[in-house]
Amino acid sequence: MTKISPEIEEKMQTEVILPVSADVSFASNGFPKYKLGPDNQILEEPKEDNKGPSLKEVVEQETIQLSDQHKRLSVRDLASKFDKNLAAAAKLAEEAKLREVASLEGHVLLKKLRDALESLRGRMAGQNKEDVEKAISMVEALAVKLTQKEGELIQEKFEVKKLANFLKQASEDAKKLVNQEKSFACAEIESARAVVQRFGEALEEEERNAQNSKNEAPDVEELIEEVQEARRIKLLHQPTKVMEMEHELHALRTQIREKSIFSVKLQNELAMSKRAKENKSSPYVIDGSETLGSCLQLQPRSNASPPPLSKCSIQWCRISSDGSHKEVISGANRAIYAPEPLDVGLILQADIISNGQKITVTTAGPIETAAGLGSYVDNLLRKSSSEFNVVISQMNGQDHPSHSVHTFNVGKMRIKLCRGWITKAREIYSASMQLCGVRANSNAAAKALFWQPRKGLSFVLTFESERERNAAIMIARKYALDCNVILAGPEDQL
Secondary structure (H helix, E strand, O other), X not given: OOOOOHHHHHHHHHHHOOOOOOOOOOOOOOOOOEEEOHHHOEEEOOOOOOOOOOHHHXXXXXXXXXXXXXXXXXXXXXXXHHHHHHHHHHHXXXXXXXXXXXXXHHXXXXXXXXXXXXXXXXXXXXXXXXXXXXXXXHHHHHHHHHHHHHHHHHHHHHHHHXXXXXXXXXXXXXXXXXXXXXXXXXXXXXXXXXXXXXHHHHHHHHHHOOOOHHHHHHHHHHHHHHHHHHHHHOOOOOHHHHHHHHHHHHHHHHHHHHHHHHHHHHHHHHHHHHHHHHHHHOOEEEEOOOEOOOOEEEEEOOOOOOOOHHHOEEEEEEEOOOOOOEEEOOOOOOOEEOOOHHHEOOEEEEEEEEOOEEEEEEOOOOEEOOOOHHHHHHHHXXXXXXXXXXXXXXXXXXXXXXXXXXXEEEEOOEEEEEEOOEEEEEEEOOOOOEEEEOOOOOOOHHHEEEEEEEOOEEEEEEEOOHHHHHHHHHHXXXXXXXXXXXXXXXXXXX
């Protein structure tokens, strides 16, 4: 074994160690740890990576997500995603450049290290020379591994460049789509402004033609179409302006509604004035309050001498407030008629035929409901059934001899007439049942009603007050309607 003195060893170390050039920069402060395998192969120890997936994997994953969700994303969101991925690709390219520089520096460092070991091997002998040769073989293996890494880096750089070009093109396409959608939105906004201008013109036209109701219907339909058009614009890219337009539309609709109500009111007043003029020229007049619970009676005018009503033919009719519909009241052919709940809101007209001439007399306005009747009916509807004290005036068209008090019970499923334990009639609501106010001459017509439980059986019942009679009719019709039965008088059209 050759011995080397300390002086010689110190001298050799000073000769072997060569200075490293200043242009070489190290990626880290120390060399990586390697292990030698069979045939002096370098085995790299696995490194623990706690930083998560690489930037390239993140870009690829987001690209896949964009491809899956592009149908559900808006154009603006898609452009934002493409810009984000383009920035990530640029960052990845910069990182590849840094790794390329680091690889070049590694080659320079390995070459200097190999040259140093070659010079050292010439001066060493024995075991030390073998160690130097092993070190040289390790350096050569590192150079081979570094060359392989460079090849992978070049391939990765090519893929990154390709991905960056694709994302750049996709970003430009997305920007073009955004600009196109923006131009479409601006065009729709201009269209919306034109719609608002047309609304103003339509409103002015409506104010000029407020008294002509026949021309209002087409304008209202046109406004409805414009409202639908405004709701469609709401789905575009300018929600604030659409909301302002919606408020303006709401105000316009409110004004049109007020104008329509005012127009209808004017038409009703004109119709009332026209009927009043016609009634003044008629030799007969309708006497009585035009409210529910009163009696209307035909009488000759004081300054005229018409034929007696007993020698005339009379027929009462219901007329709608606008005069478009007329309904004959079956059985109402006497000089006296007591309005019932079905007449509320309608105009009553009496057609008088005398000596072949027809004379028409109408009420001044529609029949109004009685004060407090609505709250009274609501209180009765809260009960399971309502009972009223009545007297049987007629039975099957014949006067009833007894004037004893009976109970008229109106339930949710049936109507019953009884006296104590004795039941006169009890029937469920059906199509054969009829119920209405009395339509013949009677001393208490406003308190009496006609009830037909079934075919072949009918009653004329007199209540204690007009309010109870009208309430009984309203409650019975409400319960019958709940049973899908329309309860009315003979030949009434509902």
